[in-house]
Amino acid sequence: QSALTQPRSVSGSPGQSVTISCTGVSSDVGGHKYVSWYQQHPGKAPKVIIYDVTKRPSGVPDRFSGSNSGITASLTISGLLAEDEADYYCCSFTGSHVLFGGGTKVTVL
Amino acid sequence: DVQLLESGGGLVQPGGSLRLSCAASGFTFSNYAMNWVRQAPGRGLEWVSAVSPGADTTLYGDSVKGRFAISRDNSKNTLYLQMNSLRAEDTALYYCARWTSYYEVWGRGTLVTVSS
Numbered sequence: 001q002s003a004l005t006q007p008r009s010v011s012g013s014p015g016q017s018v019t020i021s022c023t024g025v026s027s028d029v030g031g032h033k034y035v036s037w038y039q040q041h042p043g044k045a046p047k048v049i050i051y052d053v054t055k056r057p058s059g060v061p062d063r064f065s066g067s068n069s070g071i072t073a074s075l076t077i078s079g080l081l082a083e084d085e086a087d088y089y090c091c092s093f094t095g096s097h098v099l100f101g102g103g104t105k106v107t108v109l
Numbered sequence: 110d111v112q113l114l115e116s117g118g119g120l121v122q123p124g125g126s127l128r129l130s131c132a133a134s135g136f137t138f139s140n141y142a143m144n145w146v147r148q149a150p151g152r153g154l155e156w157v158s159a160v161s162p163g164a165d166t167t168l169y170g171d172s173v174k175g176r177f178a179i180s181r182d183n184s185k186n187t188l189y190l191q192m193n194s195l196r197a198e199d200t201a202l203y204y205c206a207r208w209t210s211y212y213e214v215w216g217r218g219t220l221v222t223v224s225s
Contacts, residue, residue, distance in 0.1 A: 003153075033210075034210045034211065036210075036211035036212070038154070038212070040154075045204060045215040045216065045217055045218060046154065046204075046212070046215055047215070048211050048212060048213065051210060051211035052210055052211070057213075087153075089153060089154050091154075091211070091212070093210070096168060097156065097168065097170065097171075098144065098146075098156035098159065098168075098170075099156065100146075100153060100154040100155060100156060101153070102153050103153040103154070
């Protein structure tokens with residue numbers, strides 16, 4: 001089972017939008033609806049921001065949105081804020097394994 | 110308040126063993142699947158193991174299969190991870206996390222260092 005593929009880093013200015021891709025294969029991202037995204041600030045535990053591909057837990061701003069196309073899931077952060085600077089991880093359940101992406105560092109310029 | 114509190118980490122020599130615990134509170138522990146996820150220093154998240162609510166099903170990542178064993182005691186609201194034949198590459202912060210279709214709740218983690 002290989003890790004899901006994410007870009008190492010993305011950046012944007014305050015107010016802009018950034019999109020993070022997460023590429024797997026048909027047996028994980030492409031075959032299951034259990035794709036989730038986590039935000040992790042330095043020294044803190046991860047926090048879920050998107051689950052089941054597109055759903056947002058209560059308390060997560062609607063600036064965060066998720067989507068899926070084939071074997072690639074995406075997280076979009078709209079209206080970028082300084083507090084969005086963090087590491088972001090995608091996650092997929094295959095039925096027998098859980099896979100994480102390698103993580104993407106989002107920098108707010 | 111829903112809470113997960115890991116314990117049992119520490120320094121261990123290569124080839125040694127360690128047992129981690131995760132005490133759950135604020136929810137009906139026996140209703141949820143539970144997982145261990147680890148993060149090596151400066152690295153990303155890696156799934157380690159999962160156990161079903163009734164402990165009838167256990168799953169393991171390829172890097173720990175045959176060396177680690179997950180278990181739970183629903184009467185004590187506690188999750189465990191028995192780690193044997195530890196290697197330097199097992200050095201990480203180990204989180205326990207509650208799973209539905211995603212990781213809803215995370216603990217703060219317990220640090221395991223494998224070194225001579």
